Amino acid sequence: MDFRGLVLLAPLTKGGNLPFRRLCLQHGCVVTMGEMAYAYQVVRRSKSELALLRKHPDESCFGAQIAASRAPDAITASLAAVERGATWVDLNCGCPIHDTVKRGMGATLLQRPAQLGKLVAEMVQAVPVPVTVKIRLGWTESEQNASEVAKAIEEAGAKAITVHGRTREQRYSRAADWDSIARIAAERTIPVIGNGDLLTWYETHERWQKSGVASVMIGRGALIKPWIFREIAEKKAWEPDARERLGVYHDLAQKMKTHFRDDEKGHERAMRFLPWHFEFFCRYRPLSAQRFVDSARQHPLMQTRFPDDEPGLSVLELLLRDVRPELHTKLAELLWAAPDVAVAEERALALAAEMPPIVGEAGEMATAHG
Numbered sequence: 001m002d003f004r005g006l007v008l009l010a011p012l013t014k015g016g017n018l019p020f021r022r023l024c025l026q027h028g029c030v031v032t033m034g035e036m037a038y039a040y041q042v043v044r045r046s047k048s049e050l051a052l053l054r055k056h057p058d059e060s061c062f063g064a065q066i067a068a069s070r071a072p073d074a075i076t077a078s079l080a081a082v083e084r085g086a087t088w089v090d091l092n093c094g095c096p097i098h099d100t101v102k103r104g105m106g107a108t109l110l111q112r113p114a115q116l117g118k119l120v121a122e123m124v125q126a127v128p129v130p131v132t133v134k135i136r137l138g139w140t141e142s143e144q145n146a147s148e149v150a151k152a153i154e155e156a157g158a159k160a161i162t163v164h165g166r167t168r169e170q171r172y173s174r175a176a177d178w179d180s181i182a183r184i185a186a187e188r189t190i191p192v193i194g195n196g197d198l199l200t201w202y203e204t205h206e207r208w209q210k211s212g213v214a215s216v217m218i219g220r221g222a223l224i225k226p227w228i229f230r231e232i233a234e235k236k237a238w239e240p241d242a243r244e245r246l247g248v249y250h251d252l253a254q255k256m257k258t259h260f261r262d263d264e265k266g267h268e269r270a271m272r273f274l275p276w277h278f279e280f281f282c283r284y285r286p287l288s289a290q291r292f293v294d295s296a297r298q299h300p301l302m303q304t305r306f307p308d309d310e311p312g313l314s315v316l317e318l319l320l321r322d323v324r325p326e327l328h329t330k331l332a333e334l335l336w337a338a339p340d341v342a343v344a345e346e347r348a349l350a351l352a353a354e355m356p357p358i359v360g361e362a363g364e365m366a367t368a369h370g
């Protein structure tokens with residue numbers, strides 16, 4: 001496995017469910033990653049945690065991500081991932097949430113680079129596939145130690161490091177710091193994968209080239225537009241209209257049906273995910289290079305407000321931009337039930353008549369999912 005020259009789908013809890021990953025594959029993604037699984041839960045043979053390590057046969061290059069604080073747990077979980085076909089295993093050292101850090105996992109590991117190095121070395125010794133590590137720049141802005149952490153990880157034998165260019169404390173409040181990502185890439189011999197705020201093909205190529213990273217990783221950009229992978233590969237935007245987007249979302253609903261099964265239980269499980277995806281889908285705006293390339297250089301587009309000021313937007317377009325959770329649930333339901341896109345469109349228009357879309361500001365694109 002060569003970690004150079006790749007565009008990876010980021011590990012995304014909830015978002016990176018198997019049907020969504022299949023949707024990304026359909027739109028040009030080649031390298032996927034699973035949702036973070038807690039190693040101690042895998043050790044206890046938790047069904048739901050083991051399910052996070054599963055890949056689809058179509059995923060030919062799949063990284064399973066685990067969160068662990070102790071080597072025995074990390075190794076057991078990694079081996080369970082390998083048994084299920086993982087191409088490589090990634091150790092999470094960035095998760096900022098309280099439940100994870102209080103157990104000594106996720107971003108907590110950044111605080112003791114030597115200990116982290118030992119953990120990674122033990123994993124490398126025991127796991128028969130490449131081990132990689134995903135880090136942030138540090139715990140807080142004043143405690144940025146990513147250079148030291150990355151050195152320890154390389155010396156421990158990891159095959160690549162992903163750097164998300166923010167600290168644990170920052171969450172998404174600031175733009176990702178690509179200068180720091182570039183510095184770490186220059187300091188290391190193993191491939192560094194740059195991550196943070198890549199929302200368009202042109203931002204991706206510009207940051208990739210300027211920073212000198214080996215590869216790039218896309219998170220929220222893919223949740224907003226799963227077709228970003230094809231755009232990056234082709235260096236060209238695809239700006240689907242509302243009907244075409246509805247087709248993509250209908251495809252996801254059908255993939256959920258296949259995965260979770262088309263029965264009451266499957267429906268219930270799918271509805272834990274499908275409405276949630278609309279929190280991201282509703283943020284889609286065409287960000288043409290012609291109009292936005294200069295502002296993307298000054299400030300990532302992720303941090304910019306885009307008022308819905310375009311005249312003449314169709315009812316369907318307004319509906320798909322609506323941010324109300326109750327509307328997202330209704331959209332998810334109708335996509336699940338509709339046999340094809342034409343019927344889905346008909347029902348979506350009926351929904352728009354029942355719940356007229358609220359036109360307003362798109363909101364701060366960076367605020368969800370701190």
Ligand SMILES: Cc1cc2nc3c(=O)[nH]c(=O)nc-3n(C[C@H](O)[C@H](O)[C@H](O)COP(=O)(O)O)c2cc1C
Nearest residue numbers: 010011012013015036164196197198218219220369
């Ligand atoms: C909904 C959501 C879930 C995430 N879950 C994980 C996770 O399980 N493991 C992980 O390492 N990072 C996780 N992240 C962080 C992303 O992988 C990525 O590092 C971060 O979003 C920055 O990239 P982006 O600007 O392209 O979104 C998550 C992010 C989001 C938005």
